[in-house]
Amino acid sequence: MNAANTPYRPMRADARRNYERLLAEAEVAFRERGTEASLEEIARRAGVSIGTLYGHFPTRQALLEAMLHESIDRLVATAEELLTHPSPGEALTRWARATAAHMSAYRGLATSLLSSLKDENSPLYRACQQMTAAGQRLLDRARAAGLVRAEAGADDMFALINAAAWVREQVSDEQGNRLLAFMLDGLRPVPAKTRRPADPGP
Known part of the structure; x- marks a missing residue:
């Protein structure tokens, strides 16, 4: 059987x-x-x-997965609720902030989650995929509104949030949220008039 x-x-x-x-x-x-x-x-x-x-x-990761199960379900539910927020950009920012706070709940958690993102054998892999999928829907909505550059993917956003979560372990929540906002600015489209011209060839 x-x-x-x-x-x-x-x-x-x-x-x-x-x-x-x-x-x-x-x-x-x-x-x-x-x-x-x-x-x-x-x-x-x-x-x-x-x-x-x-x-x-x-394993240690199996223990972590059991501990995170309910909180990740709440993050996914929050993402679903934010899909109806009138501002796609604000919805994405709110979810990213909540996710960064979640990923910094324990020192070292951000590192564990990032290393499990592509490891299908990790007990945390499912959790990472759930969070990435939830963020993808919010990211796609913000992109459709012209607020996110075309080449930015959910994996990119997950990595940015993960980096912000790691920083939050070292600084105050207020500074951590500010730094996350700076990071998310990197997802925004660059206006054509502000783009740097391509470097000339040799």
Whole structure:
């Protein structure tokens, strides 16, 4: 029987309690020490063995994916809501700001997400694809309004937001939002009269 045909088996009550305790302690540890916080320490705080932790989360990225699941769903829902915003540019900026804040929730998260963007074997790959797809719809709407240059793709925007998230780990939220706005300005079309002429050939 393949995985697709395997019936869902709910966790036992004790396993569910362990799972929830591990997620709660991982949240505390990652906020305190970043995504490289000790998994052994997380298990100890949760009152379970490291084997129990790995039984639920085989890798650090699998733990991160479980922690981020609900917040990423909220980001996708926010993107859907912003598709009806009267200003496509403002909608894109608001979503980018919310995404940067999300990606800087834990020190090191931005790096983990960027490295997982093209890695189909990463537990975080699905999360990255969801965020990229949500941003793509907002980006396409802003481009249709003449607010985004033709060659700018969702991957470019994701990389910019990721860079802004990394910066937010080092500076205040206010400065982080300001720097993100500067980065997003790079997506705007360049008026023809301000373009630099091509460099002359040798």
